[in-house]
Amino acid sequence: MPKLIAIIAGVGPGTGSAVARRFAQAYPVVLLARSQQSLDPVTREIKENGGSAISIPTDVTSASGMTATMDQVKAHFGSDISIAAAVYNVASKFVRKPFLEQSSEEFLGSLEPSIKGAFNFAQATLPFMLDAKEAQYPPTLIFTGATAALKGGSGLSGFAMSKFGIRAMSQSLAREFGPKGVHVSHAIIDGIIDTEKTRGYSQDIADSKIDPEWIAESYWFLHTQPRTSFTHELDLRPYSETW
Amino acid sequence: MPKLIAIIAGVGPGTGSAVARRFAQAYPVVLLARSQQSLDPVTREIKENGGSAISIPTDVTSASGMTATMDQVKAHFGSDISIAAAVYNVASKFVRKPFLEQSSEEFLGSLEPSIKGAFNFAQATLPFMLDAKEAQYPPTLIFTGATAALKGGSGLSGFAMSKFGIRAMSQSLAREFGPKGVHVSHAIIDGIIDTEKTRGYSQDIADSKIDPEWIAESYWFLHTQPRTSFTHELDLRPYSETW
Amino acid sequence: MPKLIAIIAGVGPGTGSAVARRFAQAYPVVLLARSQQSLDPVTREIKENGGSAISIPTDVTSASGMTATMDQVKAHFGSDISIAAAVYNVASKFVRKPFLEQSSEEFLGSLEPSIKGAFNFAQATLPFMLDAKEAQYPPTLIFTGATAALKGGSGLSGFAMSKFGIRAMSQSLAREFGPKGVHVSHAIIDGIIDTEKTRGYSQDIADSKIDPEWIAESYWFLHTQPRTSFTHELDLRPYSETW
Amino acid sequence: MPKLIAIIAGVGPGTGSAVARRFAQAYPVVLLARSQQSLDPVTREIKENGGSAISIPTDVTSASGMTATMDQVKAHFGSDISIAAAVYNVASKFVRKPFLEQSSEEFLGSLEPSIKGAFNFAQATLPFMLDAKEAQYPPTLIFTGATAALKGGSGLSGFAMSKFGIRAMSQSLAREFGPKGVHVSHAIIDGIIDTEKTRGYSQDIADSKIDPEWIAESYWFLHTQPRTSFTHELDLRPYSETW
Incomplete structure (x- = not known):
């Protein structure tokens, strides 16, 4: 049987790292982010805890960049690999700005991760998932989504478009690849995620931010179904969230 | 701390039993169904496996019936109990029939479990969940739903009404009791559940029916969040489901 | 061709009256409400404007009451009638109250109009709609819904259940009777309706309440499709509504 | 008061032309499509019927193209214009193809109309709508959507992404510009539209294709609210549609 690995795109200090650590308990993990600095701490941590991790700085919005990354993955693990789990966690830039003040560059730029990035990532990983069916758990492709996947907001047309778009892709791929045994999922993260950056928010209410470890645990649960x-x-x- | 128990309404040979077995791994379980016969096999099985279970034949659509059941629960476990998990799994009668051929009795009767039953069950259990907050896992109230919670079908107005209704109640209770620390969830079961009764269905496609053990596992996962x-x-x- | 009439249930001073006046421009209208007092002003007004209207105090939640009403309709217009348009506008009682403080009677009572009432009304009117296909406009059955048809709110489980339920019925009937040429529609009224009773609300923002005449106009538009x-x-x- | 005009993007032989003819009954209309040939017949027809129409071949996916078009509009009508109604009807390319066989160019190309095009069109027209509030009808921006706005299908990830995306934009703009008095709407066209091209489809069932005149009539109705x-x-x- 091919070697099983997990691959996570969008590894920052919050959800991405938590997901990486969680899946590293079961698989060698490939960690992708734009900058090596984002990748270093979690890669080191996983290794220190006896896991296996390689980090590859990658611009997922570039098709050739994503291809080069998969070449590196194969160079590292050998070409007889299967992807047990692929998690697309690349953030869409959150821009809340009056629509008429948005430049075309701003608007379109904010959509790149959710459109080009998600497309490139899914195209690069799905071929390695189709033959992972004899593995213990069905191969799993998970997209991180948000409230804005269900509801467009004032000043948020670009953000909403990217989140609706990720959901559209996730549903389409689930309907196409589900019957082939690939589990495609979409998680709607509705609330502030508890990270370094959000430390100061919502401090008056205990436990009022989403724990990234539990996003990871939920993704792992999806994987085991x-x-x-x-x-x-x-x-x-x-x-405590109002919804 | 009060004694923690779990209570499951709608214990038949499929989902209800699987949920009962799963929660019995952690808590003494109270099993409800209309008939003692539905309850006997799973109650016995849980006890044989070292779990604790009591079964109480109950018509959940009767407010007084549900009250009497809670009295029995307190007589059995003492009044210092908390409900760690309550699962409402009572089936709405599935009637597909031309609308104009449905009698008022048929139509309204098919709604009793989802309306009166869900109301009685939630009212009887929530008071025992509000003080279970120091337990390991937040107290959890789960409703079993179906595809028909999202889409009304031809000849299925009563069934759809009951499933839409359960979803409405679940959302309302989640918004009311979430901030009080109670976890209210709704599961959309979209497909045929693999039970004795459905043995003959979809046999040509492997694994094409939902495994009740995994409904149970998913409910347990919700409970641990x-x-x-x-x-x-x-x-x-x-x-393999088309959706 | 049979005589075409329109029938509106839930005729109070707001939406119901506006709908009655609008459809009376094209058809003799049958107006239903619990009390004769609700019916009198609009019935008189329609007649004064040259329209034809009869009002029949009816408890639509009673199957026999609804049958008796249809008998009166046939006694009045003759039995060779077709229903061109039927509008179900009976209000679900809006109760916002902590769930655990609601009595069973309160909860279930608030559901009667949306469940029994809608069922009785649809069963009584649809048989007269199936043969109205040669009319200028397809026979139309419209349900008035609300925001709560899409979202359950804290303290609103009964109200949400009734609005989700009406939507479920509307979808099911649309899928069953659409192919038979009957147009079934559901309108989500999201905001305060401008009536006597709401005169004092939202006065600081101009035009911030829904105009019942335009609910009526929208229903009429649906009818003409x-x-x-x-x-x-x-x-x-x-x-101006936040949604 | 400024001169009121209507502008329609995506004027082909079906919906676009019907919408153009409908709005030309009330306003001078500006018709946009990629090719002059698409525009000629309907422009001529409107003029022959006493309406006023100018056609401007425009690639709406180009920001500068759209700007140049608006310059032409102002050159033609003078700069004191307001847009009473703007309709975005540019088709997303319908590609049903296995996901892994889609090239990046194909995938991204199919999204251009719904993302760049919709953005450019909304940015170019909204500034002329904000001051049309004293007109008889509130200024109206309508997006033509599809079933795929609600549900991603197998092999349809690009198409679904574009339709979900249009819906996201429409909702966001409605929430931003509604309070400013602009009416933003989204129409879900669920079925085959009856055009030259679809003449051969669904011929066995009478009236089983959507009448473009009635799409137009529905858009007009939205405009009058x-x-x-x-x-x-x-x-x-x-x-007759199954949904």
């Missing part, structure tokens, strides 16, 4: 019982979509929010 | 990271809704369907 | 181009669902809200 | 009573979304489908 057998093909009789796939979840396509789940939401995650703090108990 | 901390209050930072509650899932309100997830779907469950076989990889 | 040919069977090539049916709208099943539309929303209606003031420009 | 006062700001007390805006519809943001409606669907349109033939009575």
Whole structure:
């Protein structure tokens, strides 16, 4: 059987790292982010805990960049690999700005991760997932989504378009690749994620931010579901969130 | 701390039993169904495996019946109990029939479990969940839903009404009791559940029916989520399902 | 061809009256409400403007009440009638109250109009719609819905259940009776309706309440759509509404 | 008061032409399409019927192209114009193809109309809508959507992404510009539109294709709604459609 690996795109200090650590408990993990600095701490941490991780700075919005990354992956692990789990966690830039003040560059630029990036990532990983069916768990492709996947907001047309778009892709791929045994899922992260950056937010209410470790745990749970019982979509929010 | 128990309404040979077995790994379980016969096999099985279970034949559509049941629960476990998990799995009668051929009795009767039953069950259990907040896992109230919670079908107005209705109640209770630390969830079961009764269906495609054990596992997973990271809704369907 | 009439249930001073006046421009109208007092002013007004209207105090939640009403309709117009348009506008009682403080009677009572009432009304009117296909406009059955048809709110489980339920019925009937040429629609009224009772609300923002005449106009528009181009669902809200 | 005009992008032989003819009954219309040939017949027809129309071949996916078009509009009508209605009807290319066989160019190319095009069109027209508030009808921006705005299908990730995306933009703009008095709407066209090209489809069932004249009529109806009573979304489908 081919060697099973996991690959996570969008590894920053919050969700991406937590997902990487979680899946590293079971698989060698490939970690992608734009900058090596984002990747270093979690890569080191995984290795220190006895896991296996390689980090490859990658611009997923570039098709050739993503191809080069997969070449590196094969150079590292050998070409007889299968992807047990692929997680697309690349953030869409959150821009809240009056629509008429947005430049074309700003608007279109904010869509690149969710459109080009998601397309490149799915195209690069799915071929390695189709033959992972004899593995313990069905191969799993997970997209991180947001509230804005369900509801457009004032001043948020670009952000909403990118989140609606990721959801559209996730549904389409689930309907195409589900019958081939690949589990495609979409998680609606509805609330502030608890990271370094958000430390100062919502401090007055205890536990009012989403724990990235539990986003990771939820993704791992999705991964373990057998093909009789796939979840396509789940939401995650703090108990205190108004929705 | 009060004694933690789990309570499951709608224990038949499929999902209900699987959920009962799963939660019995952690808590004494109270099993409800209309008939003692439905309850006996799983109650016995749980006890044989070292778990603790009591079964109480109950018509959940009767407010007084549900009250009497809770009295029995307190007589059995003492009044210092908390409900760690309550699962409402009572089936809405599936009637597909031309609308104009449905009698008022048929139509309204098919709604009793989802309306009166869900109301009685939630009212009887929530008071015992509000003080279970110091437990390891937040108290959890789960409703079993179906595809028909999202889409009304021809000849299925009563069934759809009951499933839409359960979803409405689940959302309302989640918004009311979430901030009080109670985790309310709704599972959309989209496909045929693999039970004795459905043995003959979909036999040509392997694994094309939902495994009740994995419905149970998914409910258990929901139960373990901390209050930072509650899932309100997830779907469950076989990889081969058209949706 | 049979005589075409329109029938409106839930005729109070707001939407119901406006709908009655609008459809009375084209058809003799049958107006239903619990009390004769609600019916009198609009019935008189329609007649004064040259229209034809009869009012029949009816408890639509009673199957026999609804049958008796249809008997009166036939006694009045003769039995060779067809229903060109039927509008179900009976309000679900809006109760916002902590769930655990709701009595069973309160909860279930608030559901009667949306469940029994809608069922009785649809069963009584649809048989007279199936043969109205040669009329200028396809026979149309419209349900008035609300925001709560899409989203359950804290303390609103009964109200949400009734609005989700009406939507479920509307979708099911649309899928069953659409192919038979009956146009079934559901309108999501999202905002405060401008009536006597709401005169004092939202006075600081001009035009911030929904004009019942335009609910009526929208229903009339739905009625005029040919069977090539049916709208099943539309929303209606003031420009100033946050949603 | 400024001169009121209507502008329609995506004028082909079906919906676009029908919408153009409908709005030409009330306003001088500006018709946009990639090729002059698409524009000629309907422009001529409108003029022959006493309407006023100018056609400007425009690639709406080009920001500078759209700007140049607006310059031409101002050169033609003078700069004191307001846009009473703007309709974005540019088709997303319908590509159903296995995901892994789609090239990056194909995938991204199919998204251009819905992303760049919709952005350019909305940015070019909204500034001329903000001051049309004293007109008889509130200024109206309508996007033509599709079933794929609600549901991603196998092999349709690009198409779904573009339709979900248009819906996201429409919702965001509605929430931003609604309070400024601009009516933004999204129409879900669910079914085959009856055009030259689709003449051969669904011939066995009478009236089973959507009439473009009635799409136009529905858009016109949306336009006439006062700001007390805006519809943001409606669907349109033939009575015979399975949904």
